[in-house]
Amino acid sequence: MVLELYVWGPAFGLPSIDAECIATIAYFQRIVPHAQWILISDYDTSISPREEFPALIDGNLKKTGFSEIITHLRSHCSGAYDLDYHLTQEQQTDRTAFTSFLQSIATPLIDLYLYVSSENYYSATTSAYTAILPWYKNYTIPPTRRDLARARTSHQGLSSLDINAAGDDSTHPGSGTSGSEFEAAKRAAGLPSGNRATLPNALNLGRGKGIRGIFNSPIYAVRFKLDALINELLEPLLDLLGKKDYLLDGSKPSSLDCIALGFLSLMLYPDVPQAWLKEAIQTRFPRLLRYIRCMREELLGGEEVQVADVWLISHSTNSPKHSLRLPWHPSPSRTPLFTIVTTAREVTTKLPLLSALLRPAVTYQIDDRKLAKSIPSSLPSPLFINSLCSLSVALAAALVGAAISHRRSPRSGDLVFQALRPNLRFGEAGNVLSVLAYQLPKVPASQV
Amino acid sequence: MPPDNPERNENTQNERRHQTSRNIFAIPAPIKRLFDRFPLLTYPANELPLRAPRNRQDSVLYVFTTDDGAATDAPSYNPACLKWQTYLKFSNINFRTASANNHASPTGSLPFLLPASADLMKPTQPISSGKLQKWAMKNSPSAIEEPSDLRYEAYLSLLDHKIRRAWLYTVYLSSNSTCLAEPLYIIPTSSNPFVRLAISHELRRAAESELLKFSAVINSEMIYQEAEEAFASLEMLLGENTWFFKAERPSLFDASIFSYTHLLLDKNLGKGWQDCRLRDAVLQRESLVAHRSRILTSYFPKA
Numbered sequence: 010m011v012l013e014l015y016v017w018g019p020a021f022g023l024p025s026i027d028a029e030c031i032a033t034i035a036y037f038q039r040i041v042p043h044a045q046w047i048l049i050s051d052y053d054t055s056i057s058p059r060e061e062f063p064a065l066i067d068g069n070l071k072k073t074g075f076s077e078i079i080t081h082l083r084s085h086c087s088g089a090y091d092l093d094y095h096l097t098q099e100q101q102t103d104r105t106a107f108t109s110f111l112q113s114i115a116t117p118l119i120d121l122y123l124y125v126s127s128e129n130y131y132s133a134t135t136s137a138y139t140a141i142l143p144w145y146k147n148y149t150i151p152p153t154r155r156d157l158a159r160a161r162t163s164h165q166g167l168s169s170l171d172i173n174a175a176g177d178d179s180t181h182p183g184s185g186t187s188g189s190e191f192e193a194a195k196r197a198a199g200l201p202s203g204n205r206a207t208l209p210n211a212l213n214l215g216r217g218k219g220i221r222g223i224f225n226s227p228i229y230a231v232r233f234k235l236d237a238l239i240n241e242l243l244e245p246l247l248d249l250l251g252k253k254d255y256l257l258d259g260s261k262p263s264s265l266d267c268i269a270l271g272f273l274s275l276m277l278y279p280d281v282p283q284a285w286l287k288e289a290i291q292t293r294f295p296r297l298l299r300y301i302r303c304m305r306e307e308l309l310g311g312e313e314v315q316v317a318d319v320w321l322i323s324h325s326t327n328s329p330k331h332s333l334r335l336p337w338h339p340s341p342s343r344t345p346l347f348t349i350v351t352t353a354r355e356v357t358t359k360l361p362l363l364s365a366l367l368r369p370a371v372t373y374q375i376d377d378r379k380l381a382k383s384i385p386s387s388l389p390s391p392l393f394i395n396s397l398c399s400l401s402v403a404l405a406a407a408l409v410g411a412a413i414s415h416r417r418s419p420r421s422g423d424l425v426f427q428a429l430r431p432n433l434r435f436g437e438a439g440n441v442l443s444v445l446a447y448q449l450p451k452v453p454a455s456q457v
Numbered sequence: 458m459p460p461d462n463p464e465r466n467e468n469t470q471n472e473r474r475h476q477t478s479r480n481i482f483a484i485p486a487p488i489k490r491l492f493d494r495f496p497l498l499t500y501p502a503n504e505l506p507l508r509a510p511r512n513r514q515d516s517v518l519y520v521f522t523t524d525d526g527a528a529t530d531a532p533s534y535n536p537a538c539l540k541w542q543t544y545l546k547f548s549n550i551n552f553r554t555a556s557a558n559n560h561a562s563p564t565g566s567l568p569f570l571l572p573a574s575a576d577l578m579k580p581t582q583p584i585s586s587g588k589l590q591k592w593a594m595k596n597s598p599s600a601i602e603e604p605s606d607l608r609y610e611a612y613l614s615l616l617d618h619k620i621r622r623a624w625l626y627t628v629y630l631s632s633n634s635t636c637l638a639e640p641l642y643i644i645p646t647s648s649n650p651f652v653r654l655a656i657s658h659e660l661r662r663a664a665e666s667e668l669l670k671f672s673a674v675i676n677s678e679m680i681y682q683e684a685e686e687a688f689a690s691l692e693m694l695l696g697e698n699t700w701f702f703k704a705e706r707p708s709l710f711d712a713s714i715f716s717y718t719h720l721l722l723d724k725n726l727g728k729g730w731q732d733c734r735l736r737d738a739v740l741q742r743e744s745l746v747a748h749r750s751r752i753l754t755s756y757f758p759k760a
Contacts (some may be wrong), residue, residue: 059673059674061673076683077679105686106611106614109615109618109683110611110614110615112751113614161671215592245608245610245611248607372674374632374674375677388643388650388654390654
């Protein structure tokens with residue numbers, strides 16, 4: 010049975026745009042023979058059980074995510090595809106811990122680098138996605154992934170990376186004065202400006218904005234925080250690497266090297282305008298730089314993956330005959346109807362007002378183990394709340410209906426006032442009393 | 458009045474009468490005589506209200522706990538609070554716990570510490586959980602040095618991510634939510650059933666969104682498996698040692714581990730456990746169970 014590996018498409022010369030996908034590809038490339046697996050660049054995550062890539066389809070079994078896939082491979086084929094067989098028990102434990110460490114610390118860094126930072130996102134990441142997605146998916150997938158990246162990094166208070174560079178002009182000192190308006194008008198007209206701060210002068214660093222202005226500019230203000238985050242990730246890795254060639258055992262790569270390559274290559278290879286992560290690795294961690302290059306050479310073959318080649322293969326229908334190192338295969342063909350339906354659904358759930366109503370429910374995948382007893386909640390039950398709501402809605406509707414019907418058809422006919430005759434009797438009660446009065450014995454008036 | 462000086466006595470009485478007749482604000486004599494018949498009773502000063510802070514000379518750590526728990530210095534039922542409570546105990550710092558909720562905290566999340574101040578008139582600045590370690594090292598009689606193992610951060614990430622996510626799932630989203638999250642976090646906040654319902658929805662949604670940051674769907678099997686793997690790795694790391702990383706005395710890492718293992722092993726938490734999968738994962742790890750009871754007996758003797 011051929012193993013089918015579904016990943017996000019290639020970008021930045023790397024086989025995928027996602028770190029875990031790169032790691033999984035590296036793992037397969039290292040240990041699974043070429044005839045035994047195929048690689049498919051795809052964008053429809055619904056084939057994956059947990060709706061994410063990488064996804065592995067092995068006959069009837071479907072697995073999602075790097076950890077789950079390598080756990081599956083380890084048990085598959087009597088351990089022939091286990092890259093970690095040579096590790097000691099202690100190293101196996103370390104592998105688990107450092108894999109979790111990379112996933113938890115490096116993911117937010119990649120999020121900040123490629124998604125949250127608006128300059129990098131608009132100039133590098135979106136164009137990379139354009140190359141691997143069909144045009145209509147560009148309106149849904151990259152923004153969704155960016156929102157997710159924002160959510161993951163919101164607690165770090167680095168959202169200032171997310172400022173559009175276009176807003177920078179207004180932060181000049183003295184903006185808003187007539188002089189600055191004049192300068193702006195001159196600039197708009199294409200005339201050379203006389204303002205010293207706008208001259209392309211190497212020495213204007215502290216002059217135009219003042220030293221505080223420099224540190225307040227978005228990228229410098231967050232630089233210190235970013236450096237701390239980078240150190241938090243790379244220093245333990247550097248310590249672990251030491252003088253060895255590989256992170257764990259000195260002689261052979263392990264799955265930890267694969268996942269490290271996945272994350273670190275996305276930090277090093279993308280060509281982005283705000284390359285703070287790349288610069289940090291190049292200038293402060295040259296040992297890790299050499300390690301990443303070695304790993305790329307060894308695990309991925311070192312060649313740049315051309316997006317156009319992979320795109321051609323993905324969209325061809327006949328069986329591939331190509332000279333690429335990785336076993337790329339065409340992606341499954343989808344009917345236009347399926348495409349239209351899924352796209353329409355995705356677009357409607359993104360529209361401003363409809364999204365509140367049509368927000369897809371959170372998917373729970375829970376194994377159905379029945380519990381012996383369950384403690385009933387002491388909160389008001391949904392049934393009670395629903396009946397209360399429907400009751401109050403019905404009441405409100407009835408009131409509104411009555412008001413409307415009253416307004417539509419006010420009292421018909423003339424309004425008649427009847428003067429009340431003064432009634433000296435007791436009314437109906439008087440009638441009853443008068444009946445009783447007849448039954449009373451007649452008393453002579455003199456005795457009263 | 459000394460009896461050997463009657464003349465002087467008369468003089469003073471005359472003087473007083475003279476004064477009272479002139480002073481219009483003085484109490485008229487008949488009324489004064491009436492009042493003199495009843496003795497003036499001075500009640501003792503009212504006691505402070507029960508909720509007024511006492512023992513201001515102690516530092517107070519505000520955590521999620523019950524009022525009884527605060528009185529008996531019981532472990533908090535929130536892992537983040539218990540971690541710092543245990544760490545301060547490790548540091549030999551004298552402090553009390555007090556019950557609070559997130560709205561009381563300056564940072565919006567518990568725990569926080571109000572340090573004792575020498576001068577009662579000068580209020581001290583509260584210390585948020587992020588700065589507690591630094592504060593404890595400065596104020597402790599015997600500051601704890603964190604072990605400088607290169608694997609420290611890696612194993613901590615197992616706890617902060619894998620185990621924390623499983624905890625969030627098992628307490629707020631699984632069938633435990635009615636027997637753990639409800640009696641611990643929802644019922645004490647309000648007596649109004651509708652407010653409680655709103656809070657429970659909020660808690661669930663917060664837990665959901667935290668889990669959805671790392672996977673597109675909430676898959677209980679994966680969450681529990683990762684936590685089981687994490688506990689197995691932590692047991693390997695502890696091995697036969699008393700404390701993690703072969704340290705001489707317990708550190709923040711031990712406190713973090715204890716904050717989860719203790720609550721998972723506490724069978725009386727809330728109304729008792731329903732979904733025992735995460736709890737069983739710890740029960741299988743004998744050295745972690747021993748580590749927990751070691752800390753419980755030496756640092757929480759009353760619990």
